Amino acid sequence: MQTLRVALAERSYPIHVGPALLANRDLIVSVLPKDAKAAIVSNATVAPLYLKQVETSFRTGGVQTMSVVLPDGEEYKNWETLNRIFDGLLENRADRRTVLVALGGGVIGDMTGFAASAFMRGVPFIQIPTTLLAQVDSSVGGKTGINHPLGKNMIGAFHQPLAVIADIDTLKTLPDRELSAGLAEIIKHAAIRDLDYFSWLELNMDALRARSAEALTYAITRSIEIKAEIVALDERESGPRALLNFGHTFGHAIEAGMGYGTWLHGEAVGAGMVMAAELSRRLGMIDEVASRRLRNLIERAGLPILGPDLGVERYLELMAVDKKAQAGQIRFVLLEALGQAAMRDATHEMVVRETLDACVTPS
Amino acid sequence: MQTLRVALAERSYPIHVGPALLANRDLIVSVLPKDAKAAIVSNATVAPLYLKQVETSFRTGGVQTMSVVLPDGEEYKNWETLNRIFDGLLENRADRRTVLVALGGGVIGDMTGFAASAFMRGVPFIQIPTTLLAQVDSSVGGKTGINHPLGKNMIGAFHQPLAVIADIDTLKTLPDRELSAGLAEIIKHAAIRDLDYFSWLELNMDALRARSAEALTYAITRSIEIKAEIVALDERESGPRALLNFGHTFGHAIEAGMGYGTWLHGEAVGAGMVMAAELSRRLGMIDEVASRRLRNLIERAGLPILGPDLGVERYLELMAVDKKAQAGQIRFVLLEALGQAAMRDATHEMVVRETLDACVTPS
Numbered sequence: 213m214q215t216l217r218v219a220l221a222e223r224s225y226p227i228h229v230g231p232a233l234l235a236n237r238d239l240i241v242s243v244l245p246k247d248a249k250a251a252i253v254s255n256a257t258v259a260p261l262y263l264k265q266v267e268t269s270f271r272t273g274g275v276q277t278m279s280v281v282l283p284d285g286e287e288y289k290n291w292e293t294l295n296r297i298f299d300g301l302l303e304n305r306a307d308r309r310t311v312l313v314a315l316g317g318g319v320i321g322d323m324t325g326f327a328a329s330a331f332m333r334g335v336p337f338i339q340i341p342t343t344l345l346a347q348v349d350s351s352v353g354g355k356t357g358i359n360h361p362l363g364k365n366m367i368g369a370f371h372q373p374l375a376v377i378a379d380i381d382t383l384k385t386l387p388d389r390e391l392s393a394g395l396a397e398i399i400k401h402a403a404i405r406d407l408d409y410f411s412w413l414e415l416n417m418d419a420l421r422a423r424s425a426e427a428l429t430y431a432i433t434r435s436i437e438i439k440a441e442i443v444a445l446d447e448r449e450s451g452p453r454a455l456l457n458f459g460h461t462f463g464h465a466i467e468a469g470m471g472y473g474t475w476l477h478g479e480a481v482g483a484g485m486v487m488a489a490e491l492s493r494r495l496g497m498i499d500e501v502a503s504r505r506l507r508n509l510i511e512r513a514g515l516p517i518l519g520p521d522l523g524v525e526r527y528l529e530l531m532a533v534d535k536k537a538q539a540g541q542i543r544f545v546l547l548e549a550l551g552q553a554a555m556r557d558a559t560h561e562m563v564v565r566e567t568l569d570a571c572v573t574p575s
Numbered sequence: 576m577q578t579l580r581v582a583l584a585e586r587s588y589p590i591h592v593g594p595a596l597l598a599n600r601d602l603i604v605s606v607l608p609k610d611a612k613a614a615i616v617s618n619a620t621v622a623p624l625y626l627k628q629v630e631t632s633f634r635t636g637g638v639q640t641m642s643v644v645l646p647d648g649e650e651y652k653n654w655e656t657l658n659r660i661f662d663g664l665l666e667n668r669a670d671r672r673t674v675l676v677a678l679g680g681g682v683i684g685d686m687t688g689f690a691a692s693a694f695m696r697g698v699p700f701i702q703i704p705t706t707l708l709a710q711v712d713s714s715v716g717g718k719t720g721i722n723h724p725l726g727k728n729m730i731g732a733f734h735q736p737l738a739v740i741a742d743i744d745t746l747k748t749l750p751d752r753e754l755s756a757g758l759a760e761i762i763k764h765a766a767i768r769d770l771d772y773f774s775w776l777e778l779n780m781d782a783l784r785a786r787s788a789e790a791l792t793y794a795i796t797r798s799i800e801i802k803a804e805i806v807a808l809d810e811r812e813s814g815p816r817a818l819l820n821f822g823h824t825f826g827h828a829i830e831a832g833m834g835y836g837t838w839l840h841g842e843a844v845g846a847g848m849v850m851a852a853e854l855s856r857r858l859g860m861i862d863e864v865a866s867r868r869l870r871n872l873i874e875r876a877g878l879p880i881l882g883p884d885l886g887v888e889r890y891l892e893l894m895a896v897d898k899k900a901q902a903g904q905i906r907f908v909l910l911e912a913l914g915q916a917a918m919r920d921a922t923h924e925m926v927v928r929e930t931l932d933a934c935v936t937p938s
Contacts, residue, residue: 331730356696
């Protein structure tokens with residue numbers, strides 16, 4: 213097991229990565245405060261696989277548990293589903309000593325974290341991510357929330373977990389499509405921050421897709437390190453943290469335009485990164501080789517490299533309501549080089565239009 | 576105009592109390608950050624009276640505004656209504672520079688504050704309370720939230736406003752019943768913390784009910800001082816802040832048991848304080864004289880001194896899900912003397928039952 217640390221002053225917390233962690237009773241119990249009860253939130257896909265094991269680890273460690281099982285999918289990341297967590301907590305007499313436990317992918321983590329931030333105005337939570345995407349991305353950084361029909365993650369909170377427990381054994385049951393979606397964020401971490409890691413990914417993409425434990429452990433650990441570093445610099449996202457949104461301004465437009473849940477988040481980010489790289493190239497920031505290396509790696513990860521043809525106007529409209537937009541102005545994270553990202557306001561609307569035209573599936 | 580300050584380190588903020596503040600353009604604009612837009616949230620009762628004036632103050636001061644008008648009443652303090660704020664913000668392209676402005680009573684303040692805490696994971700807000708209850712109580716302290724069918728204020732956040740602007744002229748249009756509801760919290764502040772203030776209230780209750788500007792200004796200022804002092808000691812309610820819940824454990828049970836909106840919050844707190852004082856007396860903490868002085872003052876404020884006959888079991892059940900309950904154990908704020916409150920666990924269930932029996936309207 214490897215243990216990393218997200219350094220956030222009084223809200224610092226550990227991230228444990230390794231095999232067989234769900235059955236590690238001492239570890240699981242050690243991350244709770246004394247006298248805590250656990251309320252485990254999971255979904256209908258993950259619960260049959262891992263809920264019993266986590267409950268057993270808590271109970272044999274002397275911790276009372278309750279559980280809430282939600283439907284699975286991004287389309288359920290809304291108030292109605294969130295409210296089922298509150299219903300379950302209140303029906304089971306949860307109180308301020310209750311710690312929520314998110315057992316599942318990014319949607320479960322985001323909703324459980326937001327529920328924890330708002331239940332009785334705030335109780336603690338821990339993350340047990342069971343998808344690659346959640347392990348390398350959404351479980352780290354404290355962003356929580358739900359979608360609104362007019363925009364993704366529009367309602368939420370910054371709420372840091374007490375701990376993150378990433379058991380790589382849970383990736384054995386992950387569908388290929390979701391493994392690829394997780395690889396999108398891994399590629400993103402390399403593209404915005406670390407050229408050596410990017411080159412390592414080019415050499416090891418086949419091993420990652422074949423689920424080599426060694427390759428996955430290295431990539432998960434390195435990606436968490438990069439994300440944790442950036443989050444520690446900028447918890448509330450006023451500066452460097454925005455770089456983590458590389459590919460996301462376009463990606464969020466794809467997800468919203470297609471209806472949440474049609475494309476996986478990672479798939480939308482994959483096509484979104486191709487768009488962002490292409491925009492960087494058209495603005496003269498990177499050359500054709502860099503753009504092509506990124507596109508090839510995304511393709512080898514099993515991800516789409518073209519967006520859906522929503523129409524340029526619809527893309528622009530959806531991007532204008534993105535949270536990162538300021539005063540109606542769309543802001544992009546672009547590449548200055550492979551391994552180095554930077555923020556730019558969209559001052560060249562024509563180039564954005566041309567980029568969108570070039571990067572969608574011809575209809 | 577008087578200006579008080581809630582001292583909370585980097586989240587300190589000013590409270591302005593006085594007449595004619597809504598038309599004071601310089602004051603209103605001065606509390607916003609540079610380049611902010613204002614999103615005013617009000618209700619169908621208050622908006623026709625004061626929305627235009629506030630909009631004019633912002634606009635002539637060069638600040639863009641949008642507004643959302645909600646239905647009026649505690650029964651609307653729920654997710655559906657909250658979501659209308661999010662709808663309005665997103666339809667009007669609000670972004671992270673938008674500051675929410677709560678123009679109304681406690682329900683508007685609580686919902687607007689929670690909306691601000693969650694919109695795009697947090698934007699600032701200011702409070703312009705237009706009821707006595709909101710001016711002396713709910714606008715100060717940063718507690719925000721909505722109700723759940725299983726409990727009041729079960730979902731929310733601690734989110735401090737940038738400023739509070741309490742214009743006492745708005746009390747001229749306040750219905751008598753709501754004036755009395757505000758007096759409940761004023762009496763509470765005196766009962767838990769300041770015997771001299773309690774005696775002042777006994778002498779000035781008639782002037783307050785006759786809406787003497789002088790008496791109201793003194794009471795609002797003194798009550799805010801007391802509340803701000805306690806909040807500054809304990810922002811997150813782990814200790815002394817819980818004393819502000821005097822009368823509220825019983826009061827919340829009355830509100831939930833009758834259905835939110837049937838009793839005004841202040842009315843429920845009025846009857847709840849009589850219950851808490853009676854419980855204190857039965858436990859030998861205060862004498863009959865103190866208990867009677869409190870009951871008389873509550874009655875003279877135009878408030879109920881008996882709760883509805885929900886049945887003792889129902890009261891106990893409703894109180895067990897109160898946020899202040901710990902591990903199913905009900906905790907009460909009781910009086911050690913007039914002007915001095917203390918927390919107690921409910922270790923004497925028989926006495927609680929007898930108190931409830933004695934303090935409800937005979938059926």
